[in-house]
Amino acid sequence: MSFTVYPAIDVRAGRVVRLRQGDYAEETRYADDPLALAQRYADAGARWLHLVDLDAAKAGGYTLQPLLQSICQITGLQVQTGGGVRCREDVQQLLSAGAQRVVVGSLAVREPALVLDWLSAFGGDALTIALDTRQDDSGEWRLPVHGWTQTA
Template sequence: MNAPNAASPIPDSQFPTPSLTIYPAIDVRDGRVVRLKQGDYAQQTDYAPAPLQLAQRYAADGAHWLHLVDLDAARDGGYTLAPLLGGIAGSTALKVQTGGGIRSVDDVQCVLDAGAARVVVGSLAVREPETVAGWITRFGAQHITIALDTRLIEDQWRLPLHGWTDVSERTLDELALFYAQAGLAHLLCTDIGRDGMLAGPNTALYQHLCALLPGVAVQASGGIRDVADIVAARAVGCGGAILGKALLEGRFELKDALAC
C-alpha cells in the first residue's frame, strides 16, 4: 500500500477523530432488494421485503442512517430512486446516503432535492476527479461521499473502471489524498475481492487509509459478516461500516450492531 511521493497526509491536529456510524445498506435493482457478488450483475440474489419496507424495518431497529444504491442507474445512468427517497423521508427519520449513476452536478442537486442527506459519487470520482472535487466545495463536504472500489494489483491498491475491466492511472492512495486535500469528509472504500463474500473486512486496508487520511471518515465496505467485524473496523479507525448481505441473511441483528 504505497502512498504517493508528491503528497503527504493531512496533519492529525487539524481534525477530530471520527466516531463510527452504522449504515445498513439497500441495493435496488428493478424495484427489488438485491445483492451482487463482487459487483457482478450476473450474480444477483434477490431478497424480501420491498425496499421501503426494509428501510422502515431498519429505522424501527434504531438505525439513523441508510446506505441506498441504485444499481440500475449505476450501470445505465439516470438516478431512479427519487420516489423511494420520498417514501423513506415521509415514513422514517432516516438520513440517507445514496448514489448510482451520478454523472453531473445536476444529478447531485436532484438527488439532494429528492431528500438525500449525502450523495455517493463513484466511477466519475475516478474518471474526473477535478470535476468531482469542485462538488465538495459547491455542495459542502457533509453532502458528498466519494466511493472508491479497489483491488490489490502488484502490491498497490488500484482503481478498476468500466465494470472493473480497466484500471485508473492513479492509485487509491493518490486519489484519496487528492480528495482529502480538496476537503473530503467521507470516503467509502470497497475491497472488490471481499464484496458480497462474507469473508470479513480488510482491516489492514482500512487501517492504512485511516492513518493516511486523518479527519476523513472512512467507511468500511465489503465482507462484514458479524458484530466482531464491526468492532474490528472501529478499532482501526473507521468512521463508518456498511452492512449489506450479512444483515439480509440474518447473520446478526441490526440492534446488536448499533449497540456495539
C-alpha cells in the first residue's frame, strides 16, 4: 500500500500560521513566507501542496490567487487549495490560476446538491471535499463550517 503526504500551508494575513482546532484566537505564527516554505517542501521531494486561505475560509473571497500562481509556476508543486470557495466562479478562477484541485468544505455540508453539480461540471479530479470533524463538549462529533466558526 502506498500513499502521498501533502504538506500544508495555512495563510492568514499573508503569513504562515497554524490554528489550534480551527480557533482563530489560538494562532501560532511562523517566520516563513508561504512561497519560500512551498519551495522548501518541493526541494525536499514533495509533489503536492495543500494551501488554505484562512481569511477567506472565515469571510469568503479567496485572497491567495497571486500566491497560488507563484507557487505553481516557481516550485512546480501541484496544489490543492481552498478557503472561502462559495460559488462556481470561485472554482473556475482557482483552476485557471493553476490549482490542480479546489478544496470545498463548508459548502459541501450546507449545499451538497450544489457541490454535486460542480463535480459533474469540473470532474472528480478537480475537487476535494474536506470534512473536518471536532468533538463538542457533550462528546458528539460535529462538522465545523464557515472557517471553523460554526458547526453543523
